[in-house]
Amino acid sequence: MVYNANGDYMTKPHQIGLKVLKRINDASYEAFFVGGFVRDFILKIESTDIDIATNARPEAIQSLFDKVIPTGLKYGTVTVIEEGYTFEVTTYRTEDNYQDNRHPDTVKYSTYLKDDLSRRDFTINQLVMDKNGQIFDHHHGLDDLNNQRIRTIGDPKARFEEDSLRLLRAFRFSAKLGFQIEEKTIEAIIQVGALIRNVSIERIQNELSMLFEMPHKKKAIQAMIDTDFHRALFDLNAGFNKLYETTALFDELLAWTVLFLESGYDAKLWKLPNKTIHSIKTITKLHLQSKDSPFDVFQLFNFGLSMVTYANQLNQIYGLEDQTALIKSLHQSMPIHHVCDLAFKGEHIIKQFKITNKRHIGALIDYLIEAVLLKQVDNDYESLKKYAQEVLQRLESGL
Numbered sequence: 001m002v003y004n005a006n007g008d009y010m011t012k013p014h015q016i017g018l019k020v021l022k023r024i025n026d027a028s029y030e031a032f033f034v035g036g037f038v039r040d041f042i043l044k045i046e047s048t049d050i051d052i053a054t055n056a057r058p059e060a061i062q063s064l065f066d067k068v069i070p071t072g073l074k075y076g077t078v079t080v081i082e083e084g085y086t087f088e089v090t091t092y093r094t095e096d097n098y099q100d101n102r103h104p105d106t107v108k109y110s111t112y113l114k115d116d117l118s119r120r121d122f123t124i125n126q127l128v129m130d131k132n133g134q135i136f137d138h139h140h141g142l143d144d145l146n147n148q149r150i151r152t153i154g155d156p157k158a159r160f161e162e163d164s165l166r167l168l169r170a171f172r173f174s175a176k177l178g179f180q181i182e183e184k185t186i187e188a189i190i191q192v193g194a195l196i197r198n199v200s201i202e203r204i205q206n207e208l209s210m211l212f213e214m215p216h217k218k219k220a221i222q223a224m225i226d227t228d229f230h231r232a233l234f235d236l237n238a239g240f241n242k243l244y245e246t247t248a249l250f251d252e253l254l255a256w257t258v259l260f261l262e263s264g265y266d267a268k269l270w271k272l273p274n275k276t277i278h279s280i281k282t283i284t285k286l287h288l289q290s291k292d293s294p295f296d297v298f299q300l301f302n303f304g305l306s307m308v309t310y311a312n313q314l315n316q317i318y319g320l321e322d323q324t325a326l327i328k329s330l331h332q333s334m335p336i337h338h339v340c341d342l343a344f345k346g347e348h349i350i351k352q353f354k355i356t357n358k359r360h361i362g363a364l365i366d367y368l369i370e371a372v373l374l375k376q377v378d379n380d381y382e383s384l385k386k387y388a389q390e391v392l393q394r395l396e397s398g399l
């Protein structure tokens with residue numbers, strides 16, 4: 001365990017980060033940890049994502065370290081890799097001339113730390129810490145940390161108009177930290193919340209996905225509903241109300257499933273990964289099927305334990321009975337969980353039988369799976385081979 005001068009525990013990336021700060025300082029530049037890392041350090045939340053602010057230009061940083069990736073050179077950011085850890089090092093800058101409520105068209109470097117801090121979104125995100133562990137706070141961020149408040153730096157309406165992603169970031173930090181969004185910031189969200197529609201759908205999805213994984217997501221969803229911000233999010237309001245009302249647990253995947261179950265998935269608008277969309281469809285299908293009949297071994301076999309478990313959680317969000325015990329006992333009693341668990345499978349069928357119609361192979365495997373799952377035939381080579389022969393005769397004779 002390594003501690004700083006104030007007796008605070010320092011993680012490995014923190015210790016290496018200090019070396020990075022020192023090397024920049026030794027070359028006569030300023031360098032500070034900044035933003036989320038400092039905020040989380042004070043709150044004793046472990047974070048590995050370390051940002052560094054400096055008055056050194058990216059080229060100077062590139063010359064000081066062996067491994068530097070020009071990740072965001074346009075914005076003055078390079079990624080320094082030291083002892084396997086990465087550090088985002090950004091030159092002090094001011095931003096002006098925002099277009100489309102999202103992208104600044106020019107990025108101007110500054111030699112002053114205070115300029116760099118003023119451009120940041122929330123007071124709790126502008127704290128900096130030097131190599132000695134000393135904290136500098138230009139915008140009353142420590143007060144807001146103590147009072148558990150999320151407040152923009154400067155006029156909230158103007159800051160949201162400059163970059164409307166900050167609207168959603170306010171809710172995301174509330175979801176992460178359980179903090180209240182401060183009154184004037186809330187008022188501005190009520191006034192200009194609709195600007196979120198100018199932000200790219202990928203960024204909106206990304207923020208929401210992170211929010212749904214946070215411990216205080218219910219609090220943030222409540223604030224979204226209270227400010228009517230949920231209505232700005234492309235007609236997902238019914239889903240947000242459902243998520244708010246339920247006492248059942250949900251994660252990111254289930255949250256998206258509820259939102260789209262309530263409002264339908266607009267494929268022209270949303271750009272969720274195909275895998276997520278596929279899971280949402282499966283969970284929804286299983287949920288709808290289980291309204292009429294309990295979960296069964298075939299659903300478990302075809303879609304897997306995880307999907308059925310999700311569907312059961314979705315059921316609970318919709319006030320249906322919890323079938324956890326049934327799912328568990330069905331899963332435990334299943335002789336096979338995958339087609340490859342069959343003792344007599346495709347390769348054996350091809351080797352042992354002369355099959356004239358290739359389509360019969362797939363059909364035969366389905367029959368074997370069904371017979372084993374229903375425990376009509378034991379999952380052993382000889383029993384299945386005998387059964388397969390009978391079925392094949394029927395298939396080949398067209399019965």
Ligand code: ATP
Pocket residue numbers: 034035036037049051119120121122125126163165166
């Ligand atoms: P976490 O990593 O826990 O999500 P974070 O505060 O580190 O939180 P990042 O998105 O990693 O958030 O951004 C790092 C820092 O950059 C923020 O703390 C903030 O100072 C600044 N920042 C990021 N996005 C914006 C923005 N849209 N407007 C203004 N400042 C921003």
Ligand code: MG
Pocket residue numbers: 036037049
């Ligand atoms: Mg971060």
